[in-house]
Amino acid sequence: MINVGILGATGAVGQRFVQLLADHPWFRLHTLTASERSAGKRYADVVNWRLDVPFPESVGDLTVSPTTAEAVKDCDIVFSALPADVAQGIEEDVAANGVGVCSNASSHRMDPDVPLVIAEVNPDHLGLIDVQHDRGRDGFIVTNPNCSTIMLTLALEPLRTFGFSSVQVATMQAISGAGFNGVAAMDIYDNVVPFIRSEEEKMATEPRKIMGSFDGSGVEMAPFSVSACCNRVPVIDGHTLSVWVDIDRPLDEVRKAFLEYAAPFSGLPTQPAKSVEYFDQPDRPQPRLDRNRGRGMTVSVGRLREGVRFTALGHNTIRGAAGASVLNAELIYMKKYL
Amino acid sequence: MINVGILGATGAVGQRFVQLLADHPWFRLHTLTASERSAGKRYADVVNWRLDVPFPESVGDLTVSPTTAEAVKDCDIVFSALPADVAQGIEEDVAANGVGVCSNASSHRMDPDVPLVIAEVNPDHLGLIDVQHDRGRDGFIVTNPNCSTIMLTLALEPLRTFGFSSVQVATMQAISGAGFNGVAAMDIYDNVVPFIRSEEEKMATEPRKIMGSFDGSGVEMAPFSVSACCNRVPVIDGHTLSVWVDIDRPLDEVRKAFLEYAAPFSGLPTQPAKSVEYFDQPDRPQPRLDRNRGRGMTVSVGRLREGVRFTALGHNTIRGAAGASVLNAELIYMKKYL
Amino acid sequence: MINVGILGATGAVGQRFVQLLADHPWFRLHTLTASERSAGKRYADVVNWRLDVPFPESVGDLTVSPTTAEAVKDCDIVFSALPADVAQGIEEDVAANGVGVCSNASSHRMDPDVPLVIAEVNPDHLGLIDVQHDRGRDGFIVTNPNCSTIMLTLALEPLRTFGFSSVQVATMQAISGAGFNGVAAMDIYDNVVPFIRSEEEKMATEPRKIMGSFDGSGVEMAPFSVSACCNRVPVIDGHTLSVWVDIDRPLDEVRKAFLEYAAPFSGLPTQPAKSVEYFDQPDRPQPRLDRNRGRGMTVSVGRLREGVRFTALGHNTIRGAAGASVLNAELIYMKKYL
Amino acid sequence: MINVGILGATGAVGQRFVQLLADHPWFRLHTLTASERSAGKRYADVVNWRLDVPFPESVGDLTVSPTTAEAVKDCDIVFSALPADVAQGIEEDVAANGVGVCSNASSHRMDPDVPLVIAEVNPDHLGLIDVQHDRGRDGFIVTNPNCSTIMLTLALEPLRTFGFSSVQVATMQAISGAGFNGVAAMDIYDNVVPFIRSEEEKMATEPRKIMGSFDGSGVEMAPFSVSACCNRVPVIDGHTLSVWVDIDRPLDEVRKAFLEYAAPFSGLPTQPAKSVEYFDQPDRPQPRLDRNRGRGMTVSVGRLREGVRFTALGHNTIRGAAGASVLNAELIYMKKYL
Structure with a gap:
């Protein structure tokens, strides 16, 4: 199993990530991050679950971490549901730590060496991961579109x-x-x-x-x-x-x-x-x-x-956000970029 | 005052006609028509008023007529809020009786000698009224668009x-x-x-x-x-x-x-x-x-x-329907087509 | 497997019955009835599926029958999603044919020998099935509440x-x-x-x-x-x-x-x-x-x-209608009233 | 004309006060207050008018004041659309300045000497204004209910x-x-x-x-x-x-x-x-x-x-809030409490 984390796990997209990853056959939810005041508490105690699908009880006991690169350094892949302004720096730090970032944030979408990927449309653009490695980034950032x-x-x-x-x-x-x-x-x-x-x-x-x-x-x-x-x-x-x-x-x-x-x-x-x-x-x-x-x-x-x-x-929050990111991660895994 | 009638006075557009004409400075509501089973009753007793503006009490005592050309033959102008299939023949009969029809129905919009008018856009098209007269129609039909x-x-x-x-x-x-x-x-x-x-x-x-x-x-x-x-x-x-x-x-x-x-x-x-x-x-x-x-x-x-x-x-039901028709009628009156 | 039918399978409650019974472990959808003009056609071709859960493809090929007692005489249990006025006579005829009726219609709810049952609340009232048998009804009618x-x-x-x-x-x-x-x-x-x-x-x-x-x-x-x-x-x-x-x-x-x-x-x-x-x-x-x-x-x-x-x-259409009926039928089956 | 002010003139209730007072026959809108950052600007430039009635243009040129007792000291009556926690102290200060406060806020509703008034129900309770005067308050506070x-x-x-x-x-x-x-x-x-x-x-x-x-x-x-x-x-x-x-x-x-x-x-x-x-x-x-x-x-x-x-x-925001307050003020004026 691949250890995965979610940056910003309590918002509308964050909860969709949790829904999609709670029982994922390849990925194991290892780290959930949220704001400083939620850190240290059980996810079930801090999330205000507002989706119309049941809360995945298996995830409730995870302890929430603060939203820092340090918090997710043991993950293989980290999904980012952060707002663009917050995502910018943190995602770079996470990638610098050798972790792969699959981001729904807009911050890095248009970076020349960051692939902006819809799995079915341009899987070959994942080749930009190698370009990122070549210029010295240990991990990588892959984004999905708006x-x-x-x-x-x-x-x-x-x-x-x-x-x-x-x-x-x-x-x-x-x-x-x-x-x-x-x-x-x-x-x-x-x-x-x-x-x-x-x-x-x-x-x-x-x-x-x-x-x-x-x-x-x-x-x-x-x-x-x-x-x-x-x-x-x-x-x-x-x-x-x-x-x-x-x-x-x-x-x-x-x-x-x-x-x-x-x-x-x-x-x-x-x-x-x-x-x-x-x-x-x-x-x-x-x-x-x-x-x-x-x-x-x-x-x-x-x-x-x-x-x-x-x-x-x-x-919009599944195909258009969390699901797009997860599908990208599955493709990355299948293509052995991890 | 000009006597006016409304064909189909109980529907969504018909009620808007009533709203706009209840206190009109030039036009006096003379005849309201509806289905056969409402005919002979007070308008207030048959209409299910569903607009979010108050019911105009002054109109409540009008006796509803059946939707026929005969019923509106004493009107100067008749507004039509009928469905297209019903409007087709009745509007022609009304116009044949020498009455002017301002219709929101689609039946006659594309007839070559029927003006399709937005008062501010093509007031000159009302000249087609003369073409209708020339080919023997005593009254006229003027339509407003969808x-x-x-x-x-x-x-x-x-x-x-x-x-x-x-x-x-x-x-x-x-x-x-x-x-x-x-x-x-x-x-x-x-x-x-x-x-x-x-x-x-x-x-x-x-x-x-x-x-x-x-x-x-x-x-x-x-x-x-x-x-x-x-x-x-x-x-x-x-x-x-x-x-x-x-x-x-x-x-x-x-x-x-x-x-x-x-x-x-x-x-x-x-x-x-x-x-x-x-x-x-x-x-x-x-x-x-x-x-x-x-x-x-x-x-x-x-x-x-x-x-x-x-x-x-x-x-849509004022500018896009009843109000468009009433404005056309006002223009027709001002241009002395009556 | 128990053969079941649905009387009125295209409406809001009828579609919920189809949803709940399409993959039922005990019951097999045998007959779907609808109005005369749908009879003889594939269910998939006549139903306007308006639930926000996917249409159960396995049911699509069933041929729709007219809504008559004759049409469901080979079923063991028939679920009724009929309007009250239509349900009254048909349900009695179905029961007279020896078939069990689990009805969501209100027609028979207050009949003295018809159980009005919420499975968890008054399962013992199913004993009225025997009362129905005793007075000569081959099948039975069991109703669920409003x-x-x-x-x-x-x-x-x-x-x-x-x-x-x-x-x-x-x-x-x-x-x-x-x-x-x-x-x-x-x-x-x-x-x-x-x-x-x-x-x-x-x-x-x-x-x-x-x-x-x-x-x-x-x-x-x-x-x-x-x-x-x-x-x-x-x-x-x-x-x-x-x-x-x-x-x-x-x-x-x-x-x-x-x-x-x-x-x-x-x-x-x-x-x-x-x-x-x-x-x-x-x-x-x-x-x-x-x-x-x-x-x-x-x-x-x-x-x-x-x-x-x-x-x-x-x-309201699951616990409050179709689901309530299906749960009653399961209880009836478990209690060996069939 | 009586000079009136509105404390908190940009919110949902504040805008209703503006709507009701813009063309009032007895009251003249003299002062509108809002948050510090809006002070000094034209009301039309700071309000985000979100009612479905047209913005009353006559009020647009009023200069917005900060929400302080000082800002409304030249008014005869001040309407309060403040949140309860903010209203508490400011309303007392306004009343201490000899101004009458008609408040929609809940802060003072249950004060023993503050009348809680629905004009048609308990107009006599306005007698508590004299009680307020007797214990040394120059102006007064009158509240309307939730x-x-x-x-x-x-x-x-x-x-x-x-x-x-x-x-x-x-x-x-x-x-x-x-x-x-x-x-x-x-x-x-x-x-x-x-x-x-x-x-x-x-x-x-x-x-x-x-x-x-x-x-x-x-x-x-x-x-x-x-x-x-x-x-x-x-x-x-x-x-x-x-x-x-x-x-x-x-x-x-x-x-x-x-x-x-x-x-x-x-x-x-x-x-x-x-x-x-x-x-x-x-x-x-x-x-x-x-x-x-x-x-x-x-x-x-x-x-x-x-x-x-x-x-x-x-x-709820007219009869249940701003309109209730304005009606109270009219009654106060008619009863010569000003």
Whole structure:
């Protein structure tokens, strides 16, 4: 068993990490960190479990550590659910200690030698781990993208072969994407908020790095543009996207590409049966009905129409955050980067 | 005072008509129609008033008539809140009786000699009333567009001078747009439904007729395309739109166009101070906060960014339905078409 | 394996029956009935699956039968998710054919020789099956109570030993309790509806039959009164109850009774680890966090205060409907009534 | 015109005070206070207006003052929307300066010489102002009750003549009652929270002081008990209450008492036509439809049944907070306590 830790284990993404790792077949939860005032206490006593899945009792007795590099130095892999500003330095220190970091934080996503990975889309970018080693980092940092970027990029992956240069996307993002306390009820109930800080900028750049080409030393950004309009809507979990992509092919071919898409690997524990699932029903996918497909790891696609337009959706704190990180770690392990 | 009637006065749009006309300075509510089983009863006794504004007591004593052309033959103007299939024949019969019909139904919107009018955008199209008279119709039919089309087209009107050929729009539409019973709570709560029947088709065609050129005998469709993705979201009132339009101008000029826009007329009772209101705040407009601007008749615009992208919103059953019809009627009256 | 059928397998409760029975260790889904126009088609083709758990693919190929007694005559047990007016006659016909009916419908609940059973509360009332046999019915009808009654009565069961004569309860009931199309979004969003037809009457009578004494031939109603105020609130699943009961005991004893309560049997597949789970946290139970405890079969209790007041909640379409029926059937099978 | 100020003018209750006072016929908004960092700036520039009524432009140019007694010393009346801990000392200092304080804060509600007033229920308690003067306070403090207490007590007032000794009430309280940021969306969406800190304690004591008897020097608590279960539900504005009261009278008499109730005074600007409005419809009152009756100042009552049980509701930040305070101030002015 691989010993793993979670930096920031009590927040919305942190709790999803705990949920996904509590009974993991390869990884053993060894260290959970939280704020200074929680350190030293039982995890069960400090976490305010707010997910609608049962609290995994097996984890309750772990003693919470402070969020420091020192605290996780005995782990093989550390998952980071830290806010970007806190993550920056700590993740570097953890990696300097020879530990592998799989981070959901945005701090290092655009670093030239840090892979920004969606396991199914650009597994080869993990080669940047060697670049990090070469310049003297004992461990490594691997990042996963922003939640909306993951839904968009995974939905575009089956279409990569057609080529495209311009993507437009309007998002309808769930409340949980802002963390447990990120959105006040008075601000979102019976409402849409057409603004999510930094989100459109991330969607404009991250997909281009993920779909960029890796030449053994660095990543060249893919030559397409993403123009995003990001909106918060009154949905608990699940980001829904209306997408336009300039593909000039018959819809039948596009549909076939979605239907025939398969991940380039198999056998990873967190991997869903279908990473991308296509619907012919006219009114699908829908977040309440489809966010939990593939235990939250499937991106659902439907409403394919001329344009080319389609709808995509996925579970933002599983496929779009903790699950993406865990799947990356499984791939790293399988590829023997540990 | 002009005597007016409402066809279908008990539904979601019908009640909005009643709200707007109960104390109108020019129009007097003379006839309210509803289904056969309500006919002959007091309006107050048959309506299940479900708006969050008080029931206008002055209207309660009106005796409900059956929904027939005969019932409204003494009216000068009749507002139609009927479903499209029912509206088709009745509206023609009403107009044949010499009565003017201002209809929110979709049945006649694309008829060549029926004006499809947003009062501020294409008041000249009312000239088609004369075309209807010329071919022997004693009264007339004037229609207003689909709710989403109104928000989009009114938001585009200030930009018409720049020219554009391609519009993309993702809508986040309110529950009330489907009528009081159109959406089951189980289907929309904690959910987004990425499909509204016929909505995308209407948005693709109606704006082109509204912004088309009228030459005295007919309307030539404007030469731009609209590609829409229509979504239902858990909001009670107010449609929000993420819009892209291919205008290649500095944002400052676009912003100025929004700020300086003024309606081509003034003094109509239902007309808001600003038909289009522009926001510089980064997170506006929002439906709960802005749908009631201008007593529900203002289209709010904001989040202007490169692309050109922006957000637009308006109250779907006021600006997007009953209020649009009433404003059209006021314009018709002012222009002496009665 | 016992062959089972579901009368009305496409509605909100019908789909829960399918979910619970698709992989049942003792029962095999043999017959699914629906309306005449669905008959003869594959279940997967006629059901509009609207639960947020995946559709059980194994059931999809079953051919739907019409809702008649004939259609289910080869089943050993038939679960009824029919509306009360339809259920009345069909259930009697099914039972006359020698089949056992476990019904969620209200039609026969108060029949003198039909047991109204919550498995953990009054398993002995199943003795009424013999009374039915004695008067010539080949099969039998066993009913489970109204959803709110189940939450209330199961929460009161641990306190039965203290004795009480008066119960007051305000319910906050979920949307799904009215079926998929029972509540329009416009009527419940941002709202509370303080009325649910017949609900308060059921809560006043059903708990008294359930907690009544069975003497081998009939049930004597328990001597307490229930005064209920039933409200619909904007919650998808899970009924929450504020309960007062006139028990004059120290809170410690009441708390202990909740904590120490155990079901009078064990080993039934649908039975949760705890039928009643007690919380000391001041803000629990909550429907979104606690409705799925015990796979939806646990009634959660908390906020115990002087009065005696407490909060109770449970999943209304699982514990309060389909799950209650299935647990009854398991008990019937274990007790060899088949 | 009377000069008035608002302590804490930017929060949920503060904004309601601004809304109600912006165009008041007797009172002129003279001073708005907020936190230190807002002081010195235009109100329009510091307030994040989050009400769904338009921002009153006339107030926008007022310069915000810091929240100190000094800042409001030129006002005749000061309304307090401060949190209880902050309000305690400042309100005393303001009153010491000879200014009248009408406070929505809970700090002084139970002080022996501070009247806790619902204008229609216990106007005579304002006599405690003289008691305050007698013991040397130049100004005065008058408080209004907790929001839920107001709905309950005003609904009980028409029944006072019957006498009662025991009240039980389950509340379903709106999100806005906790302030703009008091409830995270993740905590209340699709949920009920059966706990609101200190709320049940306030409901147990405040109604007894309000309905207590004033003998010229102090208030004797009324001899009845209130047992409350307070719940938060996903409603924006409007508290709904299920109430039991031990009145042993025919329902007809109780109904008549509700119907015939009239406030003991008339002509106050904020006073609604009916302080208590009774509904015979079986499913009313409902918060979304009825909270704005009487411009938010009416308490609606309905669903009267044996028990005696009924439903009551009112707008929590208008009738239950800012409006209650303003109505008290109007009564104080009319009674010449200024």
